[in-house]
Amino acid sequence: MSAPVTLDRREGPYGEVVLRRHGDLFQIIANGTFLMDTSDGRSERLLVDAAYLALDPPPAAPAVLIGGLGVGFSLAHAAASGHWARITVVEREQAIIDWHREGPLAAISGEALADPATVILHTDLVEHLRTTPDTYDALCLDIDNGPDWTVTEDNETLYSPGGLALCRARLRPGGVLAVWSARPSSEFEESMRNAGFSGVRTEEIHVARGVPDVVHLGVRAG
DSSP states (O other), X not given: OOOOEEEEEEEETTEEEEEEEETTEEEEEETTEEEEESSOOHHHHHHHHXXXXXXXXXXXSOEEEEEOOTTSHHHHHHHHHOOOSEEEEEEOOHHHHHHHHHSTTHXXXXXXXXXXXXXXXXXXXXXXXXXXXXXXXXXXXXXXSOTTSOSSGGGGGXXXXXXXXXXXXXXXXXXXXXXXXXXXXXXXXXXXXXXXXXXXXXXXXXXXSSSOEEEEEEEEOO
């Protein structure tokens, strides 16, 4: 395969973000760290499906917050599923939003962005959780390579006791927190339990090489 080609490079308040094409794949790189590409999408789809299936029972018109637009697989799958009455996507990088609205990633997310159920918010996820009065039936978070491998140091706040408390506060009773990770974290599972989430478990997505991708799940009880 030929070498990757840089399509766009932006310097923003959180550092550098790059969109590359490598053969048929698009890749997002943040501060030199590979975040994701368009090679598969199974784990991003599982993130959304597992959250919905954990709603017991699912409400009549559920609302989901997707933390991180990424390459758009989670948003596209949520919109296509027909399960969600409201889909809010929080993305702090304007460049990524632009790549979806008027760039090559529109091929993945275009229909979902046109769906009236979809709202894109250009803001930091923790700031949104701290300030919004809105509540959700599910939080599907995929802003890092996992709780133990964050893109920037300030993202660590999300996985701290205070960040998990914010997540719990934004969930309706019975709501589900789903967190994508490139590797399992028993420590994060314990942090979720300590933050008041019940039924904490991890679902694995096997990959060709290395440890599985995972989705950490927990339910807000009461």
